[in-house]
Amino acid sequence: MFYPRTVSASNRIERVEHDLPEPPWRTPRKQPARRSLSREAIVEAAMGVLRKEGIDGVSMRRVATELSTGAASLYAHVANKDELVELLFDEVAGEIPLPEPDPARWREQVMQLWVDSRAALLRYRDIARAALGSVPFGPNALRVTETTLQLLRLGGVPEEAAAWSADVVGLYVSASAVEGAMRAQREEGHGQWDDKARQTREFLAALPADRFPVFVSLLPHLMSGTEEERFRFGLELLVSGLAALATGPRGADP
Amino acid sequence: MFYPRTVSASNRIERVEHDLPEPPWRTPRKQPARRSLSREAIVEAAMGVLRKEGIDGVSMRRVATELSTGAASLYAHVANKDELVELLFDEVAGEIPLPEPDPARWREQVMQLWVDSRAALLRYRDIARAALGSVPFGPNALRVTETTLQLLRLGGVPEEAAAWSADVVGLYVSASAVEGAMRAQREEGHGQWDDKARQTREFLAALPADRFPVFVSLLPHLMSGTEEERFRFGLELLVSGLAALATGPRGADP
DNA sequence: CGTTCGGAACGAACGGTGTTCTACCCACGA
DNA sequence: TCGTGGGTAGAACACCGTTCGTTCCGAACG
Numbered sequence: 093m094f095y096p097r098t099v100s101a102s103n104r105i106e107r108v109e110h111d112l113p114e115p116p117w118r119t120p121r122k123q124p125a126r127r128s129l130s131r132e133a134i135v136e137a138a139m140g141v142l143r144k145e146g147i148d149g150v151s152m153r154r155v156a157t158e159l160s161t162g163a164a165s166l167y168a169h170v171a172n173k174d175e176l177v178e179l180l181f182d183e184v185a186g187e188i189p190l191p192e193p194d195p196a197r198w199r200e201q202v203m204q205l206w207v208d209s210r211a212a213l214l215r216y217r218d219i220a221r222a223a224l225g226s227v228p229f230g231p232n233a234l235r236v237t238e239t240t241l242q243l244l245r246l247g248g249v250p251e252e253a254a255a256w257s258a259d260v261v262g263l264y265v266s267a268s269a270v271e272g273a274m275r276a277q278r279e280e281g282h283g284q285w286d287d288k289a290r291q292t293r294e295f296l297a298a299l300p301a302d303r304f305p306v307f308v309s310l311l312p313h314l315m316s317g318t319e320e321e322r323f324r325f326g327l328e329l330l331v332s333g334l335a336a337l338a339t340g341p342r343g344a345d346p
Numbered sequence: 347m348f349y350p351r352t353v354s355a356s357n358r359i360e361r362v363e364h365d366l367p368e369p370p371w372r373t374p375r376k377q378p379a380r381r382s383l384s385r386e387a388i389v390e391a392a393m394g395v396l397r398k399e400g401i402d403g404v405s406m407r408r409v410a411t412e413l414s415t416g417a418a419s420l421y422a423h424v425a426n427k428d429e430l431v432e433l434l435f436d437e438v439a440g441e442i443p444l445p446e447p448d449p450a451r452w453r454e455q456v457m458q459l460w461v462d463s464r465a466a467l468l469r470y471r472d473i474a475r476a477a478l479g480s481v482p483f484g485p486n487a488l489r490v491t492e493t494t495l496q497l498l499r500l501g502g503v504p505e506e507a508a509a510w511s512a513d514v515v516g517l518y519v520s521a522s523a524v525e526g527a528m529r530a531q532r533e534e535g536h537g538q539w540d541d542k543a544r545q546t547r548e549f550l551a552a553l554p555a556d557r558f559p560v561f562v563s564l565l566p567h568l569m570s571g572t573e574e575e576r577f578r579f580g581l582e583l584l585v586s587g588l589a590a591l592a593t594g595p596r597g598a599d600p
Numbered sequence: 601c602g603t604t605c606g607g608a609a610c611g612a613a614c615g616g617t618g619t620t621c622t623a624c625c626c627a628c629g630a
Numbered sequence: 631t632c633g634t635g636g637g638t639a640g641a642a643c644a645c646c647g648t649t650c651g652t653t654c655c656g657a658a659c660g
Contacts, residue, residue, distance in 0.1 A: 151618080152619080163618080173619090224528075299488075322510050329587035333585075426648075
């Protein structure tokens with residue numbers, strides 16, 4: 093009742109009526125669903141825009157146009173843009189595959205869950221920016237957190253450490269997804285990106301070795317690997333740090 | 347010459363002339379610097395706005411007003427808003443205190459450096475959002491990265507791991523600063539924040555324990571600690587993961 | 601000295617944003 | 631049948647980043 097207007101019953105009925113092959117029951121007149129706007133339809137339209145153009149493309153006017161109406165009409169179903177974005181984020185979180193927790197494979201499973209989380213975020217461009225803006229307490233995001241906590245407990249990670257780790261890893265996954273989205277966006281504009289990339293490389297190559305000796309000597313390593321490999325490296329750092337805290341390396345026994 | 351318009355010589359000369367006691371060399375007329383706009387002045391004004399109102403308050407119009415001129419005038423000294431924000435970020439990075447690397451205390455020093463980095467970012471509200479948007483290659487940011495790499499190498503962290511860790515930790519610090527800024531902003535609007543916080547607490551307390559058993563049972567831990575304590579916990583996870591990779595636990599010997 | 605010229609300053613304008621106000625319209629309950 | 635209340639939506643408000651065209655000024659040149 094309070095968290096949120098999840099799915100209004102009237103919307104459901106409307107959709108069902110729309111799907112049925114129109115039995116002329118009680119004078120269907122013209123179209124029963126001429127006023128078709130609903131929270132679900134708005135989220136669906138916004139998801140399409142998000143996937144195609146990223147979060148900056150999702151404006152109230154743009155989404156409304158997609159539904160061939162005006163921006164003001166959306167405010168009857170959504171409090172404001174922030175709420176819409178939160179709904180979008182949770183929709184994306186719903187696409188993260190959840191494992192069946194297995195005590196013997198908790199490390200592998202927790203790694204996979206986080207890699208999958210990042211992948212789901214990246215599938216919707218820079219939606220991750222929304223995650224850093226507001227604590228994600230939507231039902232789907234909660235389910236991901238719940239699974240994370242289950243896995244960590246199965247791994248014998250102390251309770252407080254597990255709780256805090258979920259927070260830490262959420263930040264890291266989101267940040268990595270934001271960075272990945274930025275790079276992907278840059279790589280889209282092929283024409284000018286070659287220039288920019290070349291310029292950056294030249295700039296780094298021209299750095300004075302006397303002022304940044306270690307940086308310059310590590311340049312090859314600083315530019316090596318794919319984005320996901322680097323992400324996994326960070327995850328392994330975190331997980332190995334967690335494993336060191338675990339009372340029992342596997343299983344829930346102390 | 348290419349990275350960027352670092353500091354145009356003309357600006358330097360202007361400042362020097364301004365500082366000198368005005369030798370009437372060649373008819374100084376009234377005031378040689380009536381046209382006082384300069385890249386430095388713009389950055390300075392923008393930093394003031396940033397500190398007071400956050401990154402959203404920094405608009406070209408707002409900064410221009412601060413200098414009692416119009417927004418269009420800024421574009422003679424700054425390519426666009428993105429460039430201005432990059433300049434602001436590097437200015438903030440310049441406030442991060444750098445340690446004198448000491449092999450015996452690398453762990454402690456690297457932790458302190460990162461805690462200080464986060465603190466500097468938070469001092470300027472949500473400027474950290476700019477760090478996630480573009481790889482920070484300004485001179486001051488480079489100096490911070492250089493110091494980080496020095497410390498990790500002193501700790502015996504393998505070269506590739508050190509390079510990748512700098513990336514990872516940069517993401518984590520920025521993400522944590524973004525979250526911290528969000529919380530700080532929410533806590534500013536006291537009047538309505540009590541409500542929002544209470545609602546969130548009620549919402550979490552009302553979560554169905556059968557659907558989110560671990561989450562609910564860990565609720566006390568999920569809400570405990572200050573933001574900085576949680577940040578330090580994540581850092582320790584990363585550093586202990588790094589220490590495990592180090593060839594020599596202290597000093598640079600294998 | 602006068603003139604030219606190049607770059608900074610800057611008002612106006614363009615096309616966008618989130619949100620609110622205010623009518624209107626129509627299906628429903630009385 | 632007649633309100634009426636809530637979804638719809640156009641217009642408007644106050645912003646935003648950026649560009650255009652003009653003005654203006656200081657320095658260099660003839």
